[in-house]
Amino acid sequence: MINPVDPSLVPQRTLYDGTKIPAIGMGTFGSDKYTSDEISSAVAGAIRGGYRLFDCASVYQNEEQIGLVFKDAFDKGIVKREELTITTKVWNDMHAKRDVLLSLAKSLRDLQLDYIDIFFVHWPFRNYHAPGVDKDARDPNSRPFNVDEFMETWRACERIVDMGLAKHIGMSNMTIPKLEAVLPLCRIQPAAIEMELHPSFQQPELFDYCMERNIMPIGYSPIGSPSRPERDRTSDDVVDIEMPEIVEIAKAHNVHPALICLKWAVQRGQIPIPFSVKEKNYMSNLRCITEDPLTDEEMEMIRKADKNCRLIKGHVFLWEGAKDWRDLWDLDGTITK
Numbered sequence: 001m002i003n004p005v006d007p008s009l010v011p012q013r014t015l016y017d018g019t020k021i022p023a024i025g026m027g028t029f030g031s032d033k034y035t036s037d038e039i040s041s042a043v044a045g046a047i048r049g050g051y052r053l054f055d056c057a058s059v060y061q062n063e064e065q066i067g068l069v070f071k072d073a074f075d076k077g078i079v080k081r082e083e084l085t086i087t088t089k090v091w092n093d094m095h096a097k098r099d100v101l102l103s104l105a106k107s108l109r110d111l112q113l114d115y116i117d118i119f120f121v122h123w124p125f126r127n128y129h130a131p132g133v134d135k136d137a138r139d140p141n142s143r144p145f146n147v148d149e150f151m152e153t154w155r156a157c158e159r160i161v162d163m164g165l166a167k168h169i170g171m172s173n174m175t176i177p178k179l180e181a182v183l184p185l186c187r188i189q190p191a192a193i194e195m196e197l198h199p200s201f202q203q204p205e206l207f208d209y210c211m212e213r214n215i216m217p218i219g220y221s222p223i224g225s226p227s228r229p230e231r232d233r234t235s236d237d238v239v240d241i242e243m244p245e246i247v248e249i250a251k252a253h254n255v256h257p258a259l260i261c262l263k264w265a266v267q268r269g270q271i272p273i274p275f276s277v278k279e280k281n282y283m284s285n286l287r288c289i290t291e292d293p294l295t296d297e298e299m300e301m302i303r304k305a306d307k308n309c310r311l312i313k314g315h316v317f318l319w320e321g322a323k324d325w326r327d328l329w330d331l332d333g334t335i336t337k
Helices: 038-048 063-074 097-111 149-164 176-185 206-210 244-253 258-270 279-288 295-306 326-327
Strands: 012-014 019-022 053-055 083-092 116-119 166-173 192-196 216-220
Touching: 038 097, 038 279, 038 295, 063 097, 083 097, 097 116, 097 149, 116 149, 116 192, 149 166, 149 176, 176 206, 192 206, 206 216, 244 258, 244 295, 258 295
Parallel strands: 053 083, 083 116, 116 166, 166 192, 192 216
Antiparallel strands: 012 019
């Protein structure tokens, strides 16, 4: 084990109710390239190394193996349950009222937990795709976002909080038009929203919208997701770790460009959830945010470098009649209610 990082050195974020959680976590989506054993082994190493936030999901198909790691860590006294922030998500085929609770129950059983810290709605619609499909796959039952259907799912999530099975609930892959439609209807507000965030795709409007409402942005693909599935790749994608600004700053700090992406994310105010199965990488990811911060000038240089390049486009969720993936993200500023 590379020298661990003292968890007390990791910056904290404060949720709307005062709960504090780490400012960086480890993702567990293997991008269809890594086995459950490889990912769970990385989680075990990350716990020993000082990570205290883990982002899980039922659709990642590895929660059972990760649950064994959590139990072992608790049993051996490596960490206490209350010291970890563990999230999971309901997948698109389990949005119906009763199915949301069933989804959570399975995740709790697989992860060997009594409660989840944040339970997310993974995508804001019920359009399904099986794991590992290519970008041309389509669910014939797919349809646009629907406020009533989403709120049925959210009401079930609120009930889960009432039952003490989740400390907080959250949303993911939302847009401002969608949030404008549903936030006034929420009895319990989302504590966090997971969204794609990296230097070439900073989503400043959505980021500011969430921060102004005490909704914590959790950024996936924080270094540009170099291992993302082929279905999410297009010829005009920007490679964050090759952006001239990122490379220049990395040389100034004598670190890999990926670490500049993470320093930027934490200093900006979001919670990045990078993924790696390699100990050297995931430990560097954690350690980098505890030392040698970026200057104000470097932060401004990265802000200006935004390319508005979404990498996780979501082609597989399109419905009949949709023009292309841009319809998923309400780029005309409207939604079908």
